[in-house]
Amino acid sequence: MKIGLIAMSGVRCHNKELMEFGLTLPGFVERSKVIASLPSLGLLTLAGMTPDDIEIGYVELPDPESLGDDLPGEFDVVAISSFSAMIKDAYALADRYRRAGTLVILGGLHVTLMPDEASQHADVVVIGEAEPVWMDIIADLRRGRAKARYDARSTTFDFAESPMPRFDLLDISNYNRLTIQTQRGCPYSCEFCAASMRLNPKYRTKPIDRIMAELHEIKKIWAHPFIELADDNTFADKRHGLALAEALEGEGVRWFTETDISVAEDPKLLKALAKSGCAQILIGLESPQVTALDGIEQKGNWKQRQGNRYKDAIARIQDAGVTVNGCFVLGLDHTDASAFDAVYDFIEETGLYEVQVTLMTAFPGTPLYQRLLAEGRILKDGAWELCTLFDVNFQPMHMTVEELETGFRELLGRVYDDDFVDQRRRRFLKRRTEIQQEEAVRKQSA
Helix, strand or coil: CEEEEEEECCCCCCCHHHHHHHCCCHHHHHHHHHHHCCCCHHHHHHHHHCCCCCEEEEEECCCHHHHCCCCCCCCCEEEEEECHHHHHHHHHHHHHHHHCCCEEEEECHHHHHCHHHHHCCCCEEEECCCHHHHHHHHHHHHHCCCCCEEECCCCCCCHHHCCCCCHHHCCHHHCCCEEECCEECCCCCECCCCCHHHCCCCCEECCHHHHHHHHHHHHCCCCCCEEEECCCCCCCCHHHHHHHHHHHCCCCCEEEEEECHHHHHCHHHHHHHHHHCEEEEEEEEECCCHHHHCCCECCCCHHHHHHHHHHHHHHHHHHCCCEEEEEEEECCCCCCCHHHHHHHHHHHHHCCCEEEEEECCCCCCCHHHHHHHHCCCECCCCCHHHCCCCCCCECCCCCCHHHHHHHHHHHHHHHCCHHHHHHHHHHHHHHHHHHHHHHHHHHHHC
16 A cells, blocks of 8 residues: 655745735745745654555645646555645645545644535545544555544544654755644634644643654754744743753754743743754734734733733843744734834834734634634635735724735835845844853953
């Protein structure tokens, strides 16, 4: 039996005008290329669980239209993974495989949230995390009795049992970074979040020895890799985060991850991050306008309670030598056209080293999508191709769709202007030099 693991890896902007405009914006395009360059860690993990007597093929399809009449590989079974924005391409590919007589498995976040939809295009649908049911699927495939659905939502995968991903299936020359997952879930519940917590909300961390084993496996094919942690919130557990940073020190790797603003409250962790090779952390700030943060986090309104701390927190993190990639979301319900200038002014004032500006996006299955659908504010139900973070798929509360698109496009031009980017870079480096000089003086005085 030969199984093909197929990742729909492309990143698109459905709005052609914005994408064409974006080609002149290094920050915007650079982020798209970075995302597109990441392999599917989920599929590589399943490959690592698959018995050796089953042949595995790993394929990435950034542009399915380039296939023409050909299908990638001759497989008995294909397992296809896709983000929402490319799910219709995934369905079309699945339909072609089925017509060719290949058994099709669909899984992942979108499929978990929309299993009935996915079932129209697959022989097998995996709901929830795939690891708990993958060996059952393999056993049933061997018997020729694969079930229509495998539902793992009642099972929480134990990270202590995590298999080694098949990094050896990759042509390393195609990537500018590889991924390792150190945790799943998040203690917070943001209305718009479409991360892996939707597969299983329980917060879990992977044992440090497992993480390091994966890193050492990567180093067999890439001596000094750049690693992106495929986490929801890496430092929600500060003790695990500190242990991770200390373990990475001396490994000769540079790495990037996503976390929340509370990391600024732990000086010991920040110091360890700088020594460990952490190049940057992305933090979901969402908006510099505190009133705009109201209701985003649904358990205890945690986001809004942090809003007044943003500026000081950013300074503490960057003063520690770790750059911050501040992520902003435009189109939030409690904002109007003033949000565009507010974001720009905040970036200028804080000197954020890197910035990611996106549009509020209602992803399928999220509380945000359900609320906006009930309010009649989803522009087109089922238009998953708009779930790119750069396209508007809802009616804003205090703006027209056109005002949001125009303001977004103009803000991108200002934020990613070469001079403005260079100004922030130089400011960070100048501050780092000042801090190092101050530390040298203190050591001489001691």
